[in-house]
Amino acid sequence: MTMYFNEEHSALRDMVRRFVDKEINPNVDDWEEKDVPLHELFKKMGDLGLLGITYDQKYGGQGLDYWFDLVFLEELGHVKADGVPMAIGVQTHMATPAIHEYGSEYLKETYLRPAIAGDMVTAIGVTEPGAGSDVVGLKTKAVRDGDSYVINGSKLFITNGCQADFVTLLARTSDDPGYHSFGLFVVPTNLPGFVVSKKLDKLGMRCSDTAELFFDDLRVPAQNLIGEAGEGFVIQMKQFQHERFYALPGSYIGARDTIDMTIDYIKQRKVFGKPLITKQVLRHRLADWITDIECLKQLTYHIVRMKIEGLDATREISMGKLLAGQLSFKVSNGCLQMFGGMGYMNESLITRKFRDTRLLSIGGGADEVMKEIIARVEGF
Ligand SMILES: Cc1cc2nc3c(=O)[nH]c(=O)nc-3n(C[C@H](O)[C@H](O)[C@H](O)COP(=O)(O)OP(=O)(O)OC[C@H]3O[C@@H](n4cnc5c(N)ncnc54)[C@H](O)[C@@H]3O)c2cc1C
Structure with a gap:
């Protein structure tokens, strides 16, 4: 307890x-x-x-x-x-x-x-070759035809895309400007017209499959629309809050593991006759990061309390996502430095941490997108 x-x-x-x-x-x-x-x-x-x-x-x-x-x-x-x-x-x-x-x-x-x-694997299809941060700019179309929607377009950088049984897909249902021209669909990948056009090669997250998907006159039953017609964008913006929250706990735990692994190394690594851990500049750097990690953890706990109270935590989740992305890469990059040449060798886990943590400031809404949301909620 x-x-x-x-x-x-x-x-x-x-x-x-x-x-x-x-x-x-x-x-x-x-x-x-x-x-x-x-x-x-x-x-x-x-x-x-x-x-x-x-x-x-x-x-x-x-x-x-x-x-x-x-x-x-x-x-x-x-x-x-x-x-x-x-x-x-x-x-x-x-x-x-x-x-x-x-x-x-x-x-x-x-x-x-x-x-x-665990009988079906899922993917989320929002990003397109021409639209990432600017979700409203997406071009994939879903046109109503009788009891179906016919989907044409493509999605890029889709995690689990090669293995998914269905994709939760955001598509444009009309050309009207604004936020009420989209549908969020459950699209089974065994339907004719679904194509994995490319499996992508990445800097990090190398065990995760990332795909480019293509939809060619794919006919999906109208009952596969999630929620009201036209409301897909609004629903996806709410879904993004869960996506961004997911990133927070793993970030502060992962960063702390990286620090602990680094402390173990610099305790035994001797430089100029003394273990590296004795260098105040390194000790203070680690103390700074541990302080930042505690702040992110406490913000995350605050968000959990808000979620349980049923409050809108968009502001806090955006701040947490921004901080998590910046902090996890700052820590893995800084720890890699403390490993010296060993930190540049693929046999060291720190190289994977360095590669993997680079993503969070880009994916799921880049840092700049988080800052725009925070500014908007703050009213400027
Ligand atoms: C490994 C990986 C997995 C992914 N998985 C998925 C997935 O499963 N499903 C999915 O839908 N998408 C996925 N994505 C896509 C990811 O969400 C997008 O890459 C991200 O939203 C950024 O979009 P973009 O790549 O089009 O960059 P762009 O929109 O072209 O932006 C480029 C850069 O511009 C900067 N920028 C953006 N907006 C602003 C602004 N307002 N002011 C100043 N600068 C700005 C940011 O630094 C941004 O990184 C994944 C991406 C990667 C790399």
């Missing part, structure tokens, strides 16, 4: 920790070479009830509150390759929250339930 967590939280923490230690970390070096086998991993997680912690028990979820979600995400922060928690996060926090909140009974039974069980 601690200030925030009781025995039930601890039991979940132990279970996720065991899962990370036994089923994930021993495999990550292998997966970095050839992608995470998502169906296999998610089935194991689904069997343990880990893919729907806050989701309604009616659809196989656990019906637990956001503190349990936080515990789950904190423990995933110990995974030694960020591409694994990212793939899991797509399943739990990026591609399914909108179905849970706005989907029809049909969509929840047909897609949410198997996603929670």
Whole structure:
């Protein structure tokens, strides 16, 4: 029992920790070479009830509150390759929250339930070759035709895109300007007209598959629209809040692990006759980062309290996402420096941390996009 967590939280923490230690970390070096086998991993997680912690028990979820979600995400922060928690996060926090909140009974039974069980792998399709930060600029079209929508267009940088059974897809349903011309669809990838046009090669997150997708006259039933017609953009903006929140716990836990690993190294590494840890400039740098990490953690705990109260945490989540992206790369880059030449060798885990943590300031809304949101909410 601690200030925030009781025995039930601890039991979940132990279970996720065991899962990370036994089923994930021993495999990550292998997966970095050839992608995470998502169906296999998610089935194991689904069997343990880990893919729907806050989701309604009616659809196989656990019906637990956001503190349990936080515990789950904190423990995933110990995974030694960020591409694994990212793939899991797509399943739990990026591609399914909108179905849970706005989907029809049909969509929840047909897609949410198997996603929670780990029987279906999901992806979220928003970004396009011509539209990333500027989501409103997306061009993929969904045109209503009888009981279907016909989808044409392409999506870029889609995580889990090569393995997904369905993509939660944002498409334009009319050319009218403004925010009410979009639909968010559940698009099964076994429909004719779905093409994985390219598997992309990346700087980091190398165990995560990232795809370019192409939709060629793909006909999806109209009942696969999530929520009201025209409201897809608004629904996706809400879904982004779950996506961005997902990134926070893993960031402060991962950064702390990086620091601990670095402290272990500089304790034994002698330079000019003394262990590096004795250098005040390095000790102070580490103390600065640990202070920043505590601030991010406390902001995250504050967000959990806001979410539980049902308050809009857009401002705080945007701040947290901004801080998480900047801090995790600052720490991995700075720690790499403390490893010296060893930090530049691929045999050191710090090289992977350095590559993987570079993404967060770009993906899921770049730092500049977070700053625009914060400025707007602040009223300037
Ligand atoms: C590995 C990886 C996985 C991804 N997974 C997914 C996924 O699963 N699903 C999905 O839909 N997308 C995914 N993305 C896409 C990601 O969300 C976008 O890359 C991101 O939103 C930025 O869009 P963009 O790449 O088009 O950059 P652009 O919009 O072209 O922006 C380029 C840069 O300009 C700067 N910028 C942006 N806006 C402003 C501004 N207002 N003022 C000043 N500077 C600004 C930022 O630094 C930004 O990084 C993924 C990307 C990567 C790299």
